[in-house]
Amino acid sequence: DASIRCPFNLNCTNNNMKIIEIPTYPVPIKFNISDINYELRTIKLSDPGNCLPQLLLDRNFSSNFPFKDYHSYEFPRQFDVSFFNCSSVVQLIRSSNLMQHHGTQDIISCPIYVVDSDQETIVESDVLVYCTKLFDRVSPFSAYSIQDNRLLLTWSGTNFDIGCLKCKHKSKKTTLVILFSAGGIIGSTLLLLVLGTIVRIYRYFKMKGEDHVRIENFLKDYKALKPTRFSYADIKRITNKFKDKIGEGAHGAVYKGKLSSQILVAVKMLNNTEGDGKEFINEVGTMGKIHHLNVVRLLGFCADGFYRGLVYDLFPSGSLQKFLSPPNNKDAFLGWDTLQQIALGIANGIEYLHQGCDQRILHFDINPHNVLLDENFTPKITDFGLAKMCSKNRSTVSMTAAKGTLGYMAPEVFSRNFGNVSYKSDIYSYGMLLLEMVAGRKNTNTTTGEENLQVLYPDWIHDLLEGGDIQIPIDEEGDFRIPKKMAIVGLRCIQWQPMHRPSMKTVIQMLQGDGDKLKVPSNPFGPTTSTNSTASTVTKRINFELEVIQELD
Numbered sequence: 431d432a433s434i435r436c437p438f439n440l441n442c443t444n445n446n447m448k449i450i451e452i453p454t455y456p457v458p459i460k461f462n463i464s465d466i467n468y469e470l471r472t473i474k475l476s477d478p479g480n481c482l483p484q485l486l487l488d489r490n491f492s493s494n495f496p497f498k499d500y501h502s503y504e505f506p507r508q509f510d511v512s513f514f515n516c517s518s519v520v521q522l523i524r525s526s527n528l529m530q531h532h533g534t535q536d537i538i539s540c541p542i543y544v545v546d547s548d549q550e551t552i553v554e555s556d557v558l559v560y561c562t563k564l565f566d567r568v569s570p571f572s573a574y575s576i577q578d579n580r581l582l583l584t585w586s587g588t589n590f591d592i593g594c595l596k597c598k599h600k601s602k603k604t605t606l607v608i609l610f611s612a613g614g615i616i617g618s619t620l621l622l623l624v625l626g627t628i629v630r631i632y633r634y635f636k637m638k639g640e641d642h643v644r645i646e647n648f649l650k651d652y653k654a655l656k657p658t659r660f661s662y663a664d665i666k667r668i669t670n671k672f673k674d675k676i677g678e679g680a681h682g683a684v685y686k687g688k689l690s691s692q693i694l695v696a697v698k699m700l701n702n703t704e705g706d707g708k709e710f711i712n713e714v715g716t717m718g719k720i721h722h723l724n725v726v727r728l729l730g731f732c733a734d735g736f737y738r739g740l741v742y743d744l745f746p747s748g749s750l751q752k753f754l755s756p757p758n759n760k761d762a763f764l765g766w767d768t769l770q771q772i773a774l775g776i777a778n779g780i781e782y783l784h785q786g787c788d789q790r791i792l793h794f795d796i797n798p799h800n801v802l803l804d805e806n807f808t809p810k811i812t813d814f815g816l817a818k819m820c821s822k823n824r825s826t827v828s829m830t831a832a833k834g835t836l837g838y839m840a841p842e843v844f845s846r847n848f849g850n851v852s853y854k855s856d857i858y859s860y861g862m863l864l865l866e867m868v869a870g871r872k873n874t875n876t877t878t879g880e881e882n883l884q885v886l887y888p889d890w891i892h893d894l895l896e897g898g899d900i901q902i903p904i905d906e907e908g909d910f911r912i913p914k915k916m917a918i919v920g921l922r923c924i925q926w927q928p929m930h931r932p933s934m935k936t937v938i939q940m941l942q943g944d945g946d947k948l949k950v951p952s953n954p955f956g957p958t959t960s961t962n963s964t965a966s967t968v969t970k971r972i973n974f975e976l977e978v979i980q981e982l983d
């Protein structure tokens with residue numbers, strides 16, 4: 431009766447064995463049926479693998495188990511049994527050559543032994559000399575039945591009858607006719623279903639695969655985003671004992687190195703005698719938070735005793751300074767399109783520092799040494815030792831010391847007479863950098879010796895813009911539009927009054943436009959101004975004390 435759920439399945443094997451499959455946890459259990467006696471209501475079961483204890487070892491029998499042990503008198507009766515692992519016996523017997531005498535083949539194929547838990551010894555023959563107890567169990571079968579591989583079970587309720595029948599096969603012809611008529615429809619439906627399922631499974635695993643890759647990449651990036659702390663020993667290993675020096679800055683030497691992940695890095699070791707570590711804290715604190723295409727990534731740092739180091743991505747092309755080519759050096763000239771892209775990249779980086787983070791970051795040392803270029807000439811702003819974080823709501827910052835590099839330092843940073851220190855001070859430095867990119871040379875006069883360098887107002891730019899005879903690097907196309915645009919933007923950025931300088935957002939818009947409508951700002955020194963009439967002072971980065979300026983814009 432289809433409405434009655436059968437608590438077991440019966441099957442026949444090819445060699446006429448009757449198999450009963452009964453649900454158990456975690457997988458169903460299968461027995462051979464050796465005999466059924468309807469008068470006594472007994473069924474004899476055995477393990478096809480001839481190792482019933484092993485078969486029962488991992489199974490749990492629910493209360494719905496359809497049979498009970500014939501040896502039990504009340505229902506439901508449970509037996510306390512103990513399982514033993516006697517596999518070590520086999521080795522013992524093997525080594526003592528007792529195996530053949532005692533026919534130990536059965537023991538080898540079935541090393542698990544079951545006894546009633548209250549039985550004191552399990553040694554029944556001299557074959558079993560040593561076993562390890564596995565565990566005690568409550569079992570629906572007695573130890574005696576299990577160990578004999580013969581379960582004699584009984585049932586309550588209606589009788590059932592089983593036997594193995596030979597299935598009659600229909601003739602091939604009939605089968606073909608049926609197959610052709612019904613199979614046409616069913617087959618195509620099935621085919622569609624199968625195809626649909628395959629596509630779904632494929633999509634599912636593809637999506638899962640993509641998810642997995644996405645998560646892995648995210649975790650990798652997330653890990654990489656946080657700067658790692660290295661010990662001095664790590665740094666020595668990374669730089670191969672400081673073997674390859676690639677440069678020297680005001681605060682220490684820079685070495686080439688390699689992380690274990692094969693990533694090439696630049697390691698800047700700060701002079702440990704210098705300062706109170708403020709620049710180090712500044713750089714790690716600021717750069718650890720910044721992630722932008724146009725800002726160098728701080729991969730890690732070292733603060734180990736007196737040693738302080740910073741680990742960055744390596745940019746083998748070096749700094750932008752190397753690519754500021756004088757007009758007569760055509761080989762070093764990058765071309766105006768590339769220079770414009772570099773200018774835009776730096777502007778984007780500064781805009782991000784000014785607007786893109788929770789707090790506004792003022793760099794205070796934008797200059798061509800502090801812009802590194804990757805292999806695609808993508809600029810990366812670096813050197814955050816002088817950077818300052820401030821609230822975006824405040825337009826000005828207080829400052830106890832002038833800081834920056836001369837030639838790029840805004841007048842208000844140099845002297846309070848020129849106005850308030852603010853994000854506009856970075857705009858000034860950027861403007862100077864732009865003009866140097868146009869001219870292919872520095873806006874400082876080195877002819878008077880290093881100790882007496884002069885900062886020049888680039889009034890030659892006005893000559894250029896007014897069509898004067900001024901030398902700038904020339905492209906193959908001889909197109910002056912880009913250098914002209916960059917020059918006008920540069921001039922607007924270096925206005926003396928911070929309020930007359932544009933924001934980085936405007937700078938980016940101006941650089942992205944074709945520049946036709948850009949107005950040239952007036953020359954603050956007038957047409958008669960000599961290049962030597964502007965402020966001059968020492969060239970190195972200066973850091974002398976000034977009054978605290980608490981200005982409001």
Ligand SMILES: Nc1ncnc2c1ncn2[C@@H]1O[C@H](COP(=O)(O)OP(=O)(O)OP(=O)(O)O)[C@@H](O)[C@H]1O
Nearest residue numbers: 677678679680681684696742743744745748749799
């Ligand atoms: N991440 C880097 N990849 C490749 N070269 C680098 C890297 N960082 C610095 N350098 C090179 O190392 C040299 C020294 O750099 P560093 O930033 O210490 O000094 P600087 O910017 O030239 O001067 P200062 O520290 O006074 O501003 C420079 O020539 C620079 O090109």
